[in-house]
Amino acid sequence: MAISGSRSREVLATVVLVHGIGAHPVVMLPFQWALQRAGFRVFNYGYNSLRSINRAAERLRARLATWSQQAPEQELHIVAHSMGCIVSRMAVAWDRPSNFSRMVMLTPPSKGTPTANRIGPWLKWLAPSIQELRTEPTSLVNQLPPPDYPFMLVKASWDFIIPPMYAELTGAAVNQTITGVHSAVLVHRPTMHHVVQFLKGGSNSEATTSLATRSTPSRAQS
Numbered sequence: 001m002a003i004s005g006s007r008s009r010e011v012l013a014t015v016v017l018v019h020g021i022g023a024h025p026v027v028m029l030p031f032q033w034a035l036q037r038a039g040f041r042v043f044n045y046g047y048n049s050l051r052s053i054n055r056a057a058e059r060l061r062a063r064l065a066t067w068s069q070q071a072p073e074q075e076l077h078i079v080a081h082s083m084g085c086i087v088s089r090m091a092v093a094w095d096r097p098s099n100f101s102r103m104v105m106l107t108p109p110s111k112g113t114p115t116a117n118r119i120g121p122w123l124k125w126l127a128p129s130i131q132e133l134r135t136e137p138t139s140l141v142n143q144l145p146p147p148d149y150p151f152m153l154v155k156a157s158w159d160f161i162i163p164p165m166y167a168e169l170t171g172a173a174v175n176q177t178i179t180g181v182h183s184a185v186l187v188h189r190p191t192m193h194h195v196v197q198f199l200k201g202g203s204n205s206e207a208t209t210s211l212a213t214r215s216t217p218s219r220a221q222s
Contacts, residue, residue: 012039013075013101014067015199018060020082021049021129027186031079034192040199041074043067049083050127053140057090068097075101077199081186082107082162083133086141093145103151104195106185109133110153110169112141113162135166147171152198154191156180174198 015035017028025046032042045063047056068076076099080088085108092100109116112135119130132140146169153172155164161182178188185191 010039011041011071011074012200013041013077014071015040015042015077015079016060016064016067016088017042017044018078018080018084018088019046019049020080020084021127021133023049023081027183028079028081030187031192031195034189034196035079035199038196038200040077041071047087049087050129052128053083053087053090053132056087056129057094060087061091061095064091064097064100065095068099072099075099077102077104079104079195079199080106080108082182083109083129085110086133086144089144089147092149096149100149102199102201103147103149104154104198105151105167105169106154106191107156107159107162107182108153108167108169109141109162111135111166112139113166115161152176152195154178154185156182156185 017025017031019025019028025044028044032044035042045060047059049056064076076097078088078092080103085105088103092103112133114135116130116133117135136142150173151171152174153167153169153176155167155177157164157177157179159167159182164177174194176191176194178185178191180188
């Protein structure tokens with residue numbers, strides 16, 4: 001777990017980064033560096049994403065409580081990718097830190113994903129978290145309560161892992177679409193800029209536009 005922050009100036013807020021399934025905190029490093037440069041204190045959280053989402057959410061909940069207590073005077077934000085968005089939503093729904101403020105969801109399986117429908121039954125013993133991302137109404141992901149806090153949603157137009165229609169979630173304060181594949185969002189500099197502005201609480205009309213990316217897609221999985 002990488003833990004670091006800005007030491008040269010006043011810290012704006014605490015940001016927790018949460019990766020997706022089959023990934024590692026290293027895939028979140030571009031966002032970590034961008035947020036640190038902007039003056040945020042950053043925790044790049046790592047976890048076993050192949051176990052159940054409930055288990056992952058419980059562990060994240062405990063870590064959020066710890067980080068919240070370390071700096072209760074600072075706002076606490078989350079920037080999550082793919083399944084990490086579901087883990088984060090569940091953790092906050094269970095026990096929200098008093099200073100929790102905003103969440104950024106990068107290509108989330110908000111309504112599940114057809115990918116889980118196809119491969120979940122074959123991998124249920126190896127990776128039970130995949131089963132929990134099915135698109136059927138009774139799946140875990142579709143039983144989560146809707147967010148009642150400000151959140152930013154980023155979709156990818158060529159996402160074949162989580163198609164944009166499955167990433168949609170009603171109520172986003174900022175709803176952005178990039179031209180790219182699922183993990184390209186992790187290295188998309190305009191998105192990083194908009195995320196920084198959103199977490200600072202500022203408004204940016206450009207954030208609702210569809211942005212093209214020339215970035216090479218990351219090898220990170222969902």
